[in-house]
Every structure is written in structure tokens, then in C-alpha cells.
Amino acid sequence: MTPRRKRLLLVGGILVGVGLATGVATMAFRENLSYFYNPTQVTEGQVPRGRSFRVGGLVTKGSLKRVPGNEEVRFVVTDLNRDVTVAYTGVLPDLFREGQGIIAHGRLDGSGVFVADEVLAKHDEKYMPPEVAQSLKKAPGGAGPGGEGKGT
Amino acid sequence: MATWTWFHRLASPPYVYRTAATLTPWFAVVAALAIGYGFFGGLVLAPPDYQQKDAFRIIYVHAPSAWLSLLAYTTLAVAAAVGLVWRMKVAHAVAAAAAPIGASFTFLALLTGSLWGKPMWGTWWTWDARLTSELILLFLYLGYMALRSAFDDRQRADRASAVLAVVGVVNVPIIHFSVTWWNSLHQGSTVMKLAKPSMPGSMLWPLLASFLGFTLLFAALLCVRLRAEILERERQASWLKSIVEKR
Amino acid sequence: MDRTFTEFLAMGGYAPYVWASYGAWCLVMLLNILGARQALDSAMEQARRRLVMRDGDERGAP
Numbered sequence: 001m002t003p004r005r006k007r008l009l010l011v012g013g014i015l016v017g018v019g020l021a022t023g024v025a026t027m028a029f030r031e032n033l034s035y036f037y038n039p040t041q042v043t044e045g046q047v048p049r050g051r052s053f054r055v056g057g058l059v060t061k062g063s064l065k066r067v068p069g070n071e072e073v074r075f076v077v078t079d080l081n082r083d084v085t086v087a088y089t090g091v092l093p094d095l096f097r098e099g100q101g102i103i104a105h106g107r108l109d110g111s112g113v114f115v116a117d118e119v120l121a122k123h124d125e126k127y128m129p130p131e132v133a134q135s136l137k138k139a140p141g142g143a144g145p146g147g148e149g150k151g152t
Numbered sequence: 153m154a155t156w157t158w159f160h161r162l163a164s165p166p167y168v169y170r171t172a173a174t175l176t177p178w179f180a181v182v183a184a185l186a187i188g189y190g191f192f193g194g195l196v197l198a199p200p201d202y203q204q205k206d207a208f209r210i211i212y213v214h215a216p217s218a219w220l221s222l223l224a225y226t227t228l229a230v231a232a233a234v235g236l237v238w239r240m241k242v243a244h245a246v247a248a249a250a251a252p253i254g255a256s257f258t259f260l261a262l263l264t265g266s267l268w269g270k271p272m273w274g275t276w277w278t279w280d281a282r283l284t285s286e287l288i289l290l291f292l293y294l295g296y297m298a299l300r301s302a303f304d305d306r307q308r309a310d311r312a313s314a315v316l317a318v319v320g321v322v323n324v325p326i327i328h329f330s331v332t333w334w335n336s337l338h339q340g341s342t343v344m345k346l347a348k349p350s351m352p353g354s355m356l357w358p359l360l361a362s363f364l365g366f367t368l369l370f371a372a373l374l375c376v377r378l379r380a381e382i383l384e385r386e387r388q389a390s391w392l393k394s395i396v397e398k399r
Numbered sequence: 400m401d402r403t404f405t406e407f408l409a410m411g412g413y414a415p416y417v418w419a420s421y422g423a424w425c426l427v428m429l430l431n432i433l434g435a436r437q438a439l440d441s442a443m444e445q446a447r448r449r450l451v452m453r454d455g456d457e458r459g460a461p
Contacts, residue, residue, distance in 0.1 A: 018295035093274030
């Protein structure tokens, strides 16, 4: 093999490699182009049928229930318009709490319950010390923190 | 044209070599001070976050690393484009010098993001828009470096890799705006936006210091690598003698 | 900040994640600094060799 051919093959190989890696990553991402659906889309049936997808929303305050006897938890996810009940067995992330944004991955069962195999916590871009968060909560009319802003 | 003299000077290898050598220690010292304050402020002085507690302190390495991954790539692509258009050796040298440094910051952004995502989100990795586009950026850096090393002839390596670098620059705005263009798990920008930063001063000042420090550290590293790249590109120049013999 | 040193190290239970992040940063930056210096040193050495060879050729020429 001449050096020129060798070089050509090497360059071609690298370009194919970069293209392939980018292609694979893009494919993986395209499936998530809409990374999650909101409860309104779920209840109105605008979600993929027969395959798993993600639901994102706020955990409704007071909705978290542990099913006695096993590790299953149930909670309601809302976009302040419609609600979806999520059933999940496993460890919840540290940031999971009522009023917090979450994204659950799984599929709908026959009765409209979303059976999740993964629950991720979504947080926003706001950071503040605990004392500030406390005083914001107490302030009359002040938008208390703890919720999830944009996107959910 | 007097306005263009700075541009011509930038094209002169000895001038750029000497300027880079002079600037390096200044960049390095200010970078060390800024990062020292940034990390101390982030780890010790700043209060814990009301939700993420002490895990939020990862932001002081994660966000500036991510910023540098984009800044380094932009530097690389602009330099590569200048090199292509004006056939400027020094510009290609800047692009080649920026690549390994940018790749290392991209790797750090992905790694520290993963270390932050596990305890907070509940996963090391997910294929959301921000994470996927940042991973593609790492592939771009690695592809750029691999492409360069495939050529024995430096001039050809410069031109071929520059084309890849310029094409790849579309990924930069995609990464930055990925969190607003698509539904993603990753949150929006805290600092890098036109609106007021979503953070009180006690948390913000160390973060800004980290951003400044990382940027200057990149500048210092770039100056050192740039000198190496210039030396490799200069064959017979007489000014080399004075530099090599100084040692 | 009224944290004790032990509390500081514990990072509220997030020690592995926080310290691994900062540790990885320190390691990668150390490699960055060493790598850049090494690149400059070897480029300098190569340039020196090229000059010596060229000077040798000139002297040896008739």
C-alpha cells in the first residue's frame, strides 16, 4: 500500500468514525427529541403508543403514597391542567419531593396509570441559601420557591 | 492601512511567539488567584443551596468547564477559518494548540456533570439535548486531533482539519440553546444569559471568579502550546536561533 | 460558616460526588500543564536539532 493510499484510508476512517459517532448520538437523541411529554399530552393521547416514553411535571402536594407490603410508591404528576398517576418501584432521587419537578420514564398500563421504571428529578437554574428560601416562603404574596419553573 | 497593522503583526510568528511568552506568567498568576478564591468561596464561604444542599458546590467546577469547552472550540474554529482564508500559519497554530485543552475541559464538563446528575437527577447519563450535544463536541475535538495526526505534512493537516473545525462550529450555539429549544432534563442557564443571574451574591461571586480563572488558565495553556506549534512550523527562520540558543 | 472541618469534608453526605469532581479537575489540569510544557520542551529540542543539522551542512559544504 502506498503511503498516499494509507493516508487516504486513515483520513476516510476518521471521518467515517466521527460521522458514525455523531450519527449514533443523534439517533439516540432523536428518540428523545421531545425528551418528555406533559400530563395534558398524556391524557389527550398525544404520546407514542406501544413504546415507553417520559412524562414530566410537578409532583402534586400530598399525593405521594407508599403501597403497603412492597416498595412501590404512587404519586400524581401535574402540569396544573391535567394529572397523571405514576407508579414506581425503586429508589427515588434525593431531590424528589412534593411540589418538585420530576421526569418519569415508563409506559401507560390499561387503566391510565403510568408505570415508571425510572424517576429523575428536574431542578431549575435558581440557587439560594435555605434562609432566603424560608423567608421567601413566608413573604405574603411572594412566589415561594420549591416549584419548577420553565419547561415542565 | 494603519488599522490593519495589528492584524499583520499577529501573522508574524516571532512577534506572536514572544508576546505569548511574555503573557503566560501574567495569565497563570491571575488564573491561580481567581480559581483559588472561586473554589474556596464555592466550597467554604457560599451557603448550601436550599434544595441541593452541598451537592450544588459542583457548579463551581462544572459550569466554568462547560463554558471553556465552548470558548475553546469557538477560538479553534475562528482561528481555523482565519488560517483558511488568509493562509496564516500562526492562525492554524492557534487552532491546533486549542484542541487538546478544549477537549480536556469538555471531558471535565461531562464528567462533573455526571457526578452532579447522579445524586440530584438520579442518573449518571441521559440522552437529553444538552448532554448529547456536549458529547458530540467531545467527538469533534477528538476527530479534529485524530485528523491532524493522520497527515505527515503539516500544511495539509492544517487545512484539512480546519475544514472540519469550521463545519463543527454549528454545534456551539446548539449546545448553548439546547435547554431552551427542546424539552430537556438539564436546567436553563444561571449566569450565561442576558437576564440577571438566578443566584445571590454569596454564591455568585465565587462562580464568576471561577469563570474568569478558568478562562485565564485556558489562555495561559494556549500560549504555551501555541509556542510549541509555532516552533514546529518554523523551519529555517533566523529568529529561531536566538530563541533556541537562549536556553 | 459555622461548619466544623469534619462537616466540611462530609459535604452533607455528598462527599464522593463533590470531591471526585474537584479531584478530577485538579488531575486533568495537572496533566494539561505538564502536557503543554512537555510539548514546548520537545518542540524546542527539535528546533535545536534542526538548527545544528543545518549549520553542520553549511560548514561541510565546499
